[in-house]
Amino acid sequence: MxxxxxxxxxxxxxxxxxxxxxxxxxxxxxxxxxxxxxxxxxxxxxxxxxxxxxxxxxxxxxxxxxxxxxxxxxxxxxxxxxxxxxxxxxxxxxxxxxxxxxxxxxxxxxxxxxxxxxxxxxxxxxxxxxDSPGGMSAIIGIDENAVRDVCSQTGTYLSNINTSNQIIISGKKENLINAMDLASRLGAKRAIPLPVGGAFHSxxxxxxxxxxxxxxxxxxxxxxxxxxxxxxxxxxxxxxxxxxxxxxxxxxxxxxxxxxxxxxxxxxxxxxxxxxxxxxxxxxxxxxxxxxxxxxxxxxxxxxxxxxxxx
Missing domain, CATH: 3.40.366.10 (Malonyl-Coenzyme A Acyl Carrier Protein, domain 2)
Structure with a gap:
């Protein structure tokens, strides 16, 4: 090198x-x-x-x-x-x-x-x-602490902290819908489901x-x-x-x-x-x-x- x-x-x-x-x-x-x-x-x-x-x-x-x-x-x-x-x-x-x-x-x-x-x-x-259906969503524009609050209130999981304001969460699909709604109300610029087959890293x-x-x-x-x-x-x-x-x-x-x-x-x-x-x-x-x-x-x-x- x-x-x-x-x-x-x-x-x-x-x-x-x-x-x-x-x-x-x-x-x-x-x-x-x-x-x-x-x-x-x-x-x-x-x-x-x-x-x-x-x-x-x-x-x-x-x-x-x-x-x-x-x-x-x-x-x-x-x-x-x-x-x-x-x-x-x-x-x-x-x-x-x-x-x-x-x-x-x-x-x-x-x-x-x-x-x-x-x-x-x-x-x-x-x-x-x-066996355990679920999904993942990207939360963009709010920080890690805010996303942790979202997860704790909606029964979802912190799965990937990719950058300071691009964080992936996972969980059951109905919980993810609630999480994306809450994240948007907390100021997230985007809260979008990802095209993956399950709730990875949860x-x-x-x-x-x-x-x-x-x-x-x-x-x-x-x-x-x-x-x-x-x-x-x-x-x-x-x-x-x-x-x-x-x-x-x-x-x-x-x-x-x-x-x-x-x-x-x-x-x-x-x-x-x-x-x-x-x-x-x-x-x-x-x-x-x-x-x-x-x-x-x-x-x-x-x-x-x-x-x-x-x-």
């Missing part, structure tokens, strides 16, 4: 788009191997869903999660292939699902174990959405978390080679014991994304690379601190741009 302090960040669900990663597959042997490995691990042609599937098919949680992780890891492997060396940033972090991609790049999980885990995670979350995911924890207990983890800033407390972790603990709590707890970015900037990170599909996280980082240098790496040309910038 150059003299600036760098963080790799990895996107979560809702970053998926049909055809994502196809140029990585065509142009990078290392990326192609990731897609092929995902197909082999899952026993189905996930790559066909990613490259050729409909938006509706790709959006299903059991498809979206392994697809996004696969594209993110493929982009990272393409970078390392082009650089000819392992890339070690100062920190890494991922938003919700993206935390699994960050664990793979930080050496805590093998690619095989990552794909297996996120696939199971997606299936369990899909099941929890059926107590309604407890059944999925409990079943996932049985799988996590049987999964082999390693200490990380890069500190990962954890979703649940925005603190750096490196030991495999803390990685395991993080994943066993993540699914039903709030994602402290804004705090995670602020932790890294407080520790002199000034350049963020969003690795994987979309640019949702890049936009969030810029809203948190417009002075930061933020770049996307989601296609092969952006991989080459990264390589040129590092040489």
């Amino acid at each position: 150059n003299k600036e302090k760098v963080a790799f960040i990895f996107p979560g669900q809702a970053s998926q788009t049909p055809g994502m990663g196809l140029d990585l597959y065509k142009n990078s042997k290392a990326a192609r191997e990731v897609f092929d490995e995902a197909d082999e691990i899952l026993g189905r042609k996930l790559s066909s869903v990613i490259f050729e599937g409909s938006k509706e098919e790709l959006t299903k949680t059991e498809n979206a999660q392994p697809s996004i992780a696969t594209v993110s890891i493929a982009a990272w492997r393409a970078i390392e292939e082009e650089m000819g060396t392992i890339q070690i940033p100062n920190y890494t972090a991922g938003h919700s699902l993206g935390e699994y991609s960050s664990l793979a790049t930080a050496g805590a999980l093998s690619i095989k174990e990552t794909i297996k885990l996120v696939s199971i995670r997606g299936e369990l979350m899909e099941k929890a959405c059926t 107590a309604l995911m407890s059944s999925a978390q409990n079943e996932l924890n049985d799988v996590i207990d049987k999964t082999n983890f390693e200490d990380t080679v890069v500190p990962i800033v954890a979703n649940t407390d925005a603190k750096p972790i490196t030991s495999k014991e803390l990685v395991r603990k993080e994943l066993k709590n993540q699914l039903q707890n709030c994602v402290l994304w804004s705090d995670s970015i602020e932790f890294m900037t407080d520790n002199n990170v000034d350049t963020f690379y969003e690795i994987g599909p979309g640019n949702v996280l890049a936009g969030m980082v810029k809203r948190i601190n417009s002075d930061l240098n933020v770049k996307n790496i989601s296609n092969y040309n952006q991989v080459l741009d990264y390589v040129e910038s590092r040489n």
